[in-house]
Amino acid sequence: MNANRNSKSTTVAVLGLGEMGSALAAALVDAGYPVTVWNRTPDKADALVARGALRAVAPEGAAGAAEVVIINVKGGAAARELLRTTGPALKGRTVIDLTDGSSDESRATGELASEHGAGYLHGQIMTIAPAIGSPDAVVFYSGSHDVFARNEAVLRVLGGRATHVSPDPGVSVLYGMAVHDIMWGLLNGFLHAAALLGAAGLPVGDFTKIAEPSLTALPSLFPMLAGEIDRAEFATPYGALRHHLPSLDDLLTESRTRGIDIELPTATRDLVAEALEAGHGHDSYARLVERFSRG
Ligand SMILES: NC(=O)c1ccc[n+]([C@@H]2O[C@H](COP(=O)([O-])OP(=O)(O)OC[C@H]3O[C@@H](n4cnc5c(N)ncnc54)[C@H](OP(=O)(O)O)[C@@H]3O)[C@@H](O)[C@H]2O)c1
Structure with missing residues (x-):
């Protein structure tokens, strides 16, 4: 056969x-x-x-x-x-x-x-x-x-x-789920950003045209983050977690001022703040995988 x-x-x-x-x-x-x-x-x-x-x-x-x-x-x-x-x-x-x-x-x-x-x-x-x-x-x-x-x-x-x-028959669906997991995270971030721009009277299409290089650069970070996660080595000289907190605070302030939902950026701020309190301020954003690894 x-x-x-x-x-x-x-x-x-x-x-x-x-x-x-x-x-x-x-x-x-x-x-x-x-x-x-x-x-x-x-x-x-x-x-x-x-x-x-x-x-x-x-x-x-x-x-x-x-x-x-x-x-x-x-x-x-x-x-x-x-x-x-x-x-x-x-x-x-x-x-x-x-x-x-x-x-x-x-x-x-x-x-x-x-x-x-x-x-x-x-x-x-x-x-x-x-x-x-x-x-x-x-x-x-x-x-x-x-x-x-x-x-x-x-x-x-x-x-x-x-x-x-x-060879494990279960892995194909895990790969598929991983892609969807990333997709929903990116889409939610994009839609929150779209709501923010919309509340400020800015067409989202103008933004995507201008910001295209920054947006398309995002997935190129994944192999670097994957390497840090696989090696469990997170120390980084640039762009460490401590630099994310002020930007998240700015996003929250702007979101409140514009009267849009703050649940998503608040959850992200909480994750970053928790990592900083645990002493991971000089680590890369990939350090947060430890938080997601806990049930
Ligand atoms: N559609 C997509 O874009 C897409 C993309 C990726 C993966 N998938 C996956 O492909 C699979 C099928 O999706 P679909 O979009 O084709 O769904 P669908 O259009 O809703 O068709 C479902 C099919 O399953 C059959 N079915 C349901 N229960 C059954 C049962 N107890 N015994 C026998 N047949 C049964 C239906 O038969 P009846 O016609 O008799 O109801 C029909 O042929 C799903 O696992 C889905 O997640 C779909």
């Missing part, structure tokens, strides 16, 4: 044809793979069948018809329920689970796939459905590297930037 992975004759099943599953199946059909599709609500398969996919009336029928079984449903519990339903039909197949959930859920789904005699990878899709199939679409995979290597051609159809990140 696992031979000939790089051929367009590799048979693929897609279980789950919601917004994302439909995009995954369409990309594979368009790339010339033989694709069998199944969805709990059957009529969601109609457009894909018209495009060239084969319809299965039951998930075990779809899995039985394919070497590679892609699962993309809502929630890890639904994904595991599907694996239990497909059961013996999975023997010798490769299960690629692209369902979001926790790292423990990805591992549990992987164990279930192994119990049924299937290879397993968990993939964390880092894009929205319209970008599926593009060379720039990022998907993190974790689980067996061998399974990744044998199925790389199929995986690259889904997203050109398919990357194997760890």
Whole structure:
């Protein structure tokens, strides 16, 4: 079953044809793979069948018809329920689970796939459905590297930037969560800044044009911060935590004056003030990771 992975004759099943599953199946059909599709609500398969996919009336029928079984449903519990339903039909197949959930859920789904005699990878899709199939679409995979290597051609159809990140099936979702965690932090900061500028009567678009070099420089700090965190070495000659407090106080004063919400900058000020009280004023901002590491 696992031979000939790089051929367009590799048979693929897609279980789950919601917004994302439909995009995954369409990309594979368009790339010339033989694709069998199944969805709990059957009529969601109609457009894909018209495009060239084969319809299965039951998930075990779809899995039985394919070497590679892609699962993309809502929630890890639904994904595991599907694996239990497909059961013996999975023997010798490769299960690629692209369902979001926790790292423990990805591992549990992987164990279930192994119990049924299937290879397993968990993939964390880092894009929205319209970008599926593009060379720039990022998907993190974790689980067996061998399974990744044998199925790389199929995986690259889904997203050109398919990357194997760890043999532990739980790591792909952790990487995805980390990106989202950073995204929400940046977005909240941006929106608070937008509220501040708006309250001062300044168009936010003018600001983003002018401040572009400062804004795009922010992510370039991450590798330096990551190095400090990994080495647990935080001493820095420039830009230490003690310099952040006056700037945060200025932001709070301005926010109060403009009548905008102060919860977000207050939380940041509290973090910095606590670190200064603990004697970390000459350390880099990365020192605050210790605060986040406590529950
Ligand atoms: N959409 C995105 O942009 C995006 C991006 C990255 C990752 N993802 C992930 O991709 C997965 C699917 O998302 P989606 O956006 O396609 O969701 P969706 O449009 O809401 O579709 C959900 C799919 O899950 C199926 N489903 C739900 N419960 C089920 C169950 N108990 N048994 C069998 N099938 C079940 C649904 O079947 P019915 O049609 O019968 O309801 C449908 O096919 C999620 O894990 C999501 O987090 C989505």
